[in-house]
Amino acid sequence: MTTIVTRFPPSPTGYLHIGGARTALFNYLYARKNNGKFVLRIEDTDQARSTQEMTDAILDAMHWLGLDFDEGPYFQSERGDIYNSYVDKLLASGHAYYCSCTPDEVEQMREEARAKGLKPKYNGCCRTKGLGPGPGRVVRFMTPLTGKVVFDDLVKGPIAWDVQEMDDFVVRRADGSAIYQMAVVVDDAEMGVTHVIRGDDHQNNTPKQILIYQALGFPLPLFGHVPMILGPDKKKMSKRHGATSVMLYKEMGYLPEAMLSYLVRLGWSHGDDELFTMDDLLQKFSLEGLGKSASVFDMDKLGWTNSHFIKTGDVPRLARLLGEIITTTTNFQPAQEYLQAIVPLFQPRAKTLKEMAEQAEFFLHEAEALPYDQHAVDKFLTPEIRQHLRILAERMETLASFDQKSLENMVAAYLEECGIKFKALAQPMRVAITGTTMSPGLFETMDVLGKERTLARLYRAVSL
């Protein structure tokens, strides 16, 4: 049994986007699950649009998601000679020919075809001219005139293409460089790729590639075309749908494991399971679970998925990540120890780390600089209430231990003495301590805040 080899071939003309990440994930999982190899190849043959920054960004994003590759990255820009040697083979074996038609002429042929309601194609006029190399000349693949290309798609089943739907496509540009179709086939063949799993926007150039495989005598890999991820308007996801770059989600406070879990459920399922860790996936992933229809990217569900992983996440790690977000968005440099005490209070409350950073901000200010929700102050910090707060603060000073339990007992005793309900004091205390009307539980908040900060805030509120 041969080793399974999958690959992910991003083009560094943009960031790693949602769809690409999912494709990479599927390939990664399939290879890993089957003890195979996952190859990364950078398809940068379009020199004009490819950049080093994008390559780095893609590598970063894959690393963030934990999609490590076993081989590569290969760069197509460094393999031009290899592709060309195969174009020469095609030429030598009569599977390709030189064409002297100009881009304008070809465009005209397409226009004419369109006008007749036909598929826009190059008309093959140089097929029999027996032209040799020359300036401005491209090399075209000699597509068979009759017959069908049939392949059994891993996800969609049998797919048949009439060769008449294809024209004699270019395999080498006038500048001498080989074109995508040529590069993928040669690379996949040379790299021993056994399973080509890619977006179904590639489905219709699979027949062309199969023709090349056959002309070159390469064994065919298996192809699987996974459906697209659509925006809420059901159009192919693109920038106008907002955040499509994976790394943008990191910035927005999403956890990589949440991205993985959400993404894999888009177009793949395993019974009624909803949440997956990488370990689960390595156990459960299979091509059979892939769906055939396109799916819509849903932020709400991503948010739910993320909140789950925040809720169940490792506290020290979350504290570290939270700290990173806080320092990049504010001037605070909170201590890890403090953050680790804070995180558990917000795990059930935050949908993203970014949200957590915002919710936890009141923990970071000096008492005097704590922002107040003025409306809440006016409503809750009445003169009478402030008297209570003052007494409470004074009693807190004498507390032997400033912890949740002691605080709760002390306040309960005071409530008993005065004959008032906790409800009457809860919101005022919250406003005094956090500046707002929404926060984690009062006593746990005070506990984490500590005696000094809590008292300072209480006294500030009393003396307003």
Place this chain on the structure above:
RNA sequence: GUCCCCAUCGUCUAGUGGCCUAGGACGGCGGCCUCUCACGCCGCUAACAGGGGUUCAAACCCCCUUGGGGACGCCA
């Protein structure tokens, strides 16, 4: 326009001829819990695109229609 692919709740999906008066999840709505906000828990809402077949029996198989997506580059 031509070709390819697809078609179950608003969304992600389970379902591979009887277990389906179609299940789960997100969302929405209502309730419980409660010091606020969340979490959690309980309940409700909502779908087999339409029409023909095949079959004792169709969400599941076939055909047509309709709808949606994608591709038609000297981009990848």
